């Protein structure tokens with residue numbers, strides 16, 4: 001069993017594991033059911049959303065409770081131009097425009113929000129961002145002529161004029177004939193490719209210069225400032241990047257569902273996204289993927305068992321994870337390995353076997 | 368013996384900083400603790416008042432085992448600890464700080480008498496009676512902290528470097544007040560002090576700590592006669 | 604009605620609505636002062652208390668309305684106090700001294716759990732809350748209609764704040780609570796049982812929130828999501844008024860409610876649905892122009 005532990009630590013083993021998973025993900029949709037493909041596609045969509053939240057929360061330590069707002073805005077920014085322009089003179093170009101807008105507009109909105117909100121430290125940022133979905137929903141409903149309000153907007157059956165001059169109903173995200181794929185497979189690959197690219201970018205971001213700056217800001221803002229790293233600037237940067245990732249997830253949401261409504265950016269979903277991020281593992285790339293899975297699968301499973309219990313189960317799950325596994329699911333292999341090593345009587349450095357709950361910092365608590 | 372500490376260890380998290388400390392304080396006695404910075408003086412006091420973990424050794428107070436008791440329980444038994452840094456309650460007024468000291472007492476008239484006594488002992492506090500704790504000078508905060516600890520009507524007063532950060536003349540005043548407190552009330556005292564001359568103005572005996580161990584103890588006269596002690600703590 | 608009459612009426616209604624925000628804001632400040640964390644579950648706890656009050660009250664209401672409502676309120680307050688204390692002791696205590704974001708997420712988890720539990724037990728429909736009087740009653744003073752509910756709510760919350768103020772400044776318990784909020788380690792040295800004070804602080808906050816919850820439910824009926832938006836208002840009030848200033852938070856809450864009421868009526872494009880954006884647009888402008896916050900106490904909002 002020690003071998004397993006070593007495996008977890010070896011970089012090549014991790015790359016190999018990654019490669020195996022990638023190949024499975026590549027081949028799987030060709031044989032899996034439509035439902036499975038759609039589920040995995042949605043997991044990828046929300047993994048990107050969680051990844052964005054992780055950049056600001058996990059890596060930079062700024063709690064944002066309104067991240068779903070940017071996903072919702074991104075979805076609208078993608079679907080509205082696609083609906084208006086697709087099948088017209090620019091044809092597929094509409095999708096590219098939708099993609100670009102879904103990143104740019106949430107990015108700008110995020111930048112503005114951040115410029116104001118990030119001036120406040122951690123708690124206050126959480127207090128402000130929790131308002132985003134609560135304000136976002138009525139705004140979306142107000143502009144129902146373009147957002148569709150409660151009913152939402154769909155591009156599943158759009159009119160378009162084909163080369164034969166006839167008008168057909170079509171879906172911008174159905175599989176093109178040349179691909180030989182079914183719609184669910186086509187959407188799966190499209191989402192996967194974009195999500196993989198976004199994860200790759202994030203990987204280099206958090207491992208690079210900016211990632212180190214984020215980590216220092218997270219650890220101690222005064223230290224960061226003394227090193228010439230402006231906490232304000234980097235927090236704004238992290239928040240803005242997170243918003244762009246949220247927007248990109250919104251675009252992917254449209255690819256996967258070709259539909260959105262004000263429900264997408266609701267308060268409840270925003271909370272679920274935060275929970276998914278922590279349960280998956282804050283400040284971890286793998287945790288983001290697991291977070292996407294948590295976001296999609298937990299309601300799916302609880303709904304199947306007993307729909308009324310979904311929210312309760314989520315509440316219990318998050319508290320249990322915070323109690324037992326503060327690093328989230330992503331830390332499970334490490335925690336298990338450590339347990340295992342300790343059980344084997346390796347070096348036992350655990351000296352917390354006293355019964356006294358002493359308050360240790362008598363003099364310097366607060367102030 | 369009122370307080371008997373023997374062979375204790377103490378640790379912050381998994382870092383053990385006290386290896387073996389023993390000392391005792393008789394009824395109404397005043398004992399000093401001397402030692403270099405980082406020797407473990409503060410930690411010893413914390414061990415007694417229950418604010419740090421004490422994995423082994425024994426601490427008995429009035430014949431009762433108090434090792435492992437929580438700070439509030441230790442306080443209720445009659446040990447009043449003025450912590451290093453004074454433990455000021457910054458947003459409470461001087462009066463409220465003093466009344467917090469008397470939190471466990473029920474004898475209303477006794478409390479008022481004792482407050483009056485403290486204000487007479489420290490006239491500065493009388494002037495700042497309604498100011499917030501945070502608005503006080505370091506010396507005034509020290510006086511308030513001593514007053515607050517006294518208001519608990521303790522059997523044993525534990526003082527951690529009352530002279531810390533004070534001008535020499537203020538430190539002297541504070542020690543004069545401590546002496547008077549002892550003289551007039553007969554409270555037993557355990558006093559940590561860097562400046563042995565100051566400490567010796569109050570205590571009868573002292574213990575010397577070195578890197579987490581008590582290495583020497585004796586009456587102030589004996590210690591004054593010890594060359595090493597003279598060099599290290601008495602300035603010559 | 605003339606527009607001055609409308610104005611006065613809006614102000615009065617705003618003050619009533621604002622006192623609900625204020626009560627929750629105050630509860631949040633209370634918990635923050637005692638434990639240094641923001642309890643995002645404060646609204647959820649208030650709603651839970653209200654459901655308990657309704658359920659118990661409804662057992663007695665068939666016998667006597669007034670008595671039933673009264674029993675409901677008392678049980679609700681007592682139950683929320685116990686729930687608040689329990690949550691502090693057995694959930695939040697675990698996270699003391701931990702990272703800030705963990706604590707935030709823990710209270711978010713609590714909110715989810717509580718909302719879910721309410722939905723499971725009582726469902727997600729609106730349920731009428733039995734109250735002392737018909738909450739659409741209003742009376743006319745100098746040609747201006749004043750809602751009885753608004754007046755009752757405002758006066759109740761003002762009275763509660765006065766009681767809290769007395770508790771904090773005139774009682775031993777209050778002294779202990781404030782001492783612990785100020786410096787828990789040092790308070791313990793004076794024999795104050797810190798853990799117990801934290802439980803009392805949470806209990807008081809929960810009880811206060813529940814009274815606001817009942818007042819709201821009396822008018823707007825009960826629903827698990829009743830306080831979602833109000834939490835947001837209360838948080839805005841807390842940011843504007845200052846985390847360490849109960850008075851500031853209350854004033855800000857009242858101000859926000861009056862302002863949004865006026866804006867919702869006199870600026871037609873805002874309307875009822877976008878009222879909630881008003882305090883936040885305001886907050887954003889303040890933060891962009893005056894980073895230190897409205898009252899300029901740098902230390903409060905920043906580090």
Ligand SMILES: Nc1ncnc2c1ncn2[C@@H]1O[C@H](COP(=O)(O)OP(=O)(O)OP(=O)(O)O)[C@@H](O)[C@H]1O
Nearest residue numbers: 360361379384402403404405406407408409410411
């Ligand atoms: N809260 C703490 N956490 C970890 N280590 C600590 C803590 N407080 C003190 N120490 C360590 O324990 C040792 C003893 O410290 P202690 O404060 O007891 O010394 P001291 O004799 O009171 O020194 P001084 O005269 O400087 O006050 C030191 O090495 C110190 O670094």
Ligand SMILES: [Mg+2]
Nearest residue numbers: 408409410451
């Ligand atoms: Mg010391």
